[in-house]
Amino acid sequence: MDYTVLLLAIPFLMFLLLGLVGQKLGPKMAGILGTAGLSVVTVLAYYVAYSYFLNKGLTLNGVLESAVNGDGSWKALTSFNFTWLDLSNANRPDLRIEIGMLFDPISVMMLVVITTVSLMVHIYSIGYMHGEEGFERYYSILSLFSFAMLGLVVATNIFQMYIFWELVGVSSFLLIGFYYKKPSAVKAAKKAFIVTRFADMFFLVGILILSYYTKTFSFEQINGDHAALVHTTMGGLTFMGCSVTAIALTLIFLGGAGKSAMFPFQIWLPDAMEGPTPSSALIHAATMVVAGVYLVARLFPVYFFEATSVLTFIAYVGAFTSLFAALIACTQTDIKRVLAFSTISQIAYMMVALGVSGYASAHEAGLGFTASMWHLFTHAMFKALLFMCAGAIIHAVHSNEMDDMGNMRKYLPITHWTFLIACFAIAGIPPFSGFFSKDEILTAAFESNMIIYVCQAFVAGLTAFYMFRLYFRIFWYNEPTFHHTPHEAPKSMTIPLIVLAAFTCVGGFIPFSEFITAESIGYEIEMNTTIATISVVVALIGIAIATFMYKKQNEWPDKVTAIFKNFYVWAYHRFYIDEVYLFITNKIIFGIICTFIAWFDRHIIDGFMNLLAWTTNLVSDETKEVQSGSVQQYAWVFIMGVVTIVALALYL
């Protein structure tokens, strides 16, 4: 145990402190304390990243440990790992639930992402949440989330990951339901929790199947040596014609799909925008929703070597989700919803990249893995930036609807410029970060599967279109009648915007492939100029169409809508997936199955309990007469008792 434990300890203590005595400290103190705590964590995380990646060595427990193996690959370091629950016996010596901290390229990269975005959100929230009721509570939950998310990424074993996985789910639930007096927020919180929890059930079952055979939870043992352990213990096992490994890994992926809002679990994410905008930026754009991607990346060797079919399945699910979400994003009018669908689409991109990835570093076979993690990094930055800009805009006009906005570049110059940078990044225009990561994803898809590549390239165009539709609708278009003149956000809000915009500008020049690869061996990426050109051209076409349709108010949007009338309505209503869910849950589950269960519960179970109570009542009503306190009655019982005993003793 050494300084690295502070990465988890500080947010947790801050959560306890702000949660328990936040009311006494007052909002200002709570905000400053929370931000200060997280600043320390951020500095620590940057120090860890700096030592790990650049110094290639990490001082753990007072010993400088090299982060590089003899063959030049990155090495996973463990700062501590104590047994929390020992389940081992002679048959399964390694089965124990441990809590520890693992540092390897992806977890260190995630530390940087989480702490950066979280710190920006902390600072931003001081301005954004100013004067809100429950300000202290908000900061306390933010700290809880930071703690849980950091614990998740540094997990040494899959069970620790699951524990923190549920913790992030809880903090997400609490933040979505932050305005708990609003019925829609309560509904959204419940929806998010139930949907992700439902998916987590699959995750848990998957973990149990995997651990049942491998007899360990540890990532190191499961992944080690090209997932040899999984191969020896589970290889060849089938259940109803399917490989058990594939079943387990599919179930684990479903858990990740729930958190990452992959189809068909995507329904909770748009509603989750009911929460405060900065928390949406942190949880529902940058960090928590990529937990699913991180999970698949964590177990990538197992997926690649033992269940390639599942990887292909992941790729198709991702491709479909990204297309699906991008289409919906083109029709939404609530700016946060557009961003939410864009998030789903971009996370699906990462899933696609993992799905099409190879393993080896040689000849860029493992490009997809690198690209996925890279896109995770860049996306976290520019999507958090987009959400924060949206927050600043909502702060200025007090509405989420596009119709209440327009021509705002005059009023919010900083927001305008940072938003534009983020839009270029997500659209994939060089030299912004999104271009590089997305380009690598497209390259990986191109080399692996043509259908997916075409689909993803089309989605890239759609992305550019709907992002610039959003941009032009907010900052150009016609000026509506404002309730009051919009004003630029305070400094505490604009500084995080500028910082994240800076990250977005330079994020593409980080040599990611040196650091993060499936095989842990660094390599050089060579830009595939053909694919890069195609993707830039597609993006430019998207931008051009958006500019044509939305720069000034004109009749084209309505005309296009008229052409695709039915399709537009479907997309606007999110293809009625929510309604399908409602139908299934309300009509089929509640209406048919639950009616019977409710009847059974009400009449048989409750009836049995009522019978017990009724009988007890009756018996006690009758027997309480026995203890009346009347001496005469006691005397009578006494006499009869003596008579009976004498009669029995003498005459029977």
Next chain:
Amino acid sequence: MEFLTAYLTANNIIFFILAAIILVFGFLSVTTTKILRAATYLFFVLFAIAGLYLLLTYEFIAAVQLSVYAGGIVVLLVFAILLVKNLGEETEKVSCQKKLVSAIAAISGVVISLVTLFGFGFQNNESADELTANVNMETIGHTLMGVEKYQYLLPFEAASVFLLACIIGSVVVATNLKKEDKK
């Protein structure tokens, strides 16, 4: 007639008369609705029991019975009844159910006791007939005051202390009460 002649000795006749008084007045004393009458009937019962002791030639205990019970306790009871308002005239209403339940207990007890009693088959000690002589008062005095085996100085002293405690207790109860009443 043989039965009659066998039992109609002077002793038996006296016994039957006493027994009749005891049982009849005993029964009346628990069934009468007027409490003052009950006390009177109780007095008769106690008196007759003293006669029973005399029949057994135990004069001393008969005398104690008369003086303590008939002279002391019954008088005390009558005082208590008179102190407690209107009880002399007040009638008790006892439900039939309660009477029946009590009677069941009493009768079942009687039955089981008598069955056992007659089943036992006492053999009358003939020598007891011969011991008609009175118990000497001197013997009683020595038995009470002696410390040997079968002598009762310790219980006697204990009883005297016990009586003293009772007197003090009664007085304490009475004084406390008066203070409370004045308040």
Next chain:
Amino acid sequence: MNVPVEFYLVLSTLLFFIGVYGFIVRKNLIGILMSIELILNAVNINFVVFNRFLFPEKLEGYMYGLFVIIVAAAETAVAIAIIINVYRNMKNIDVDSIKELKN
């Protein structure tokens, strides 16, 4: 010829259960007290009779009888003090209405 011992015992049995009947059926405390006197007397008869018929040369039962009378006297004195006390406090000596001690 003496009265047979059974006669005495039958008499004391009957008197005892008359007392028991009274104890259960009586409502007021003085009535109960009187029933107790009957029970004690019935027992006393037994003591004396057994002494007379079984061990006429000893005074065991005799002395027991004496002490029972003493204790009965003491008990009655205390009981009556309590009854009067109860009556002054509650203006009533019915067992059914005296329930203060129960709770």
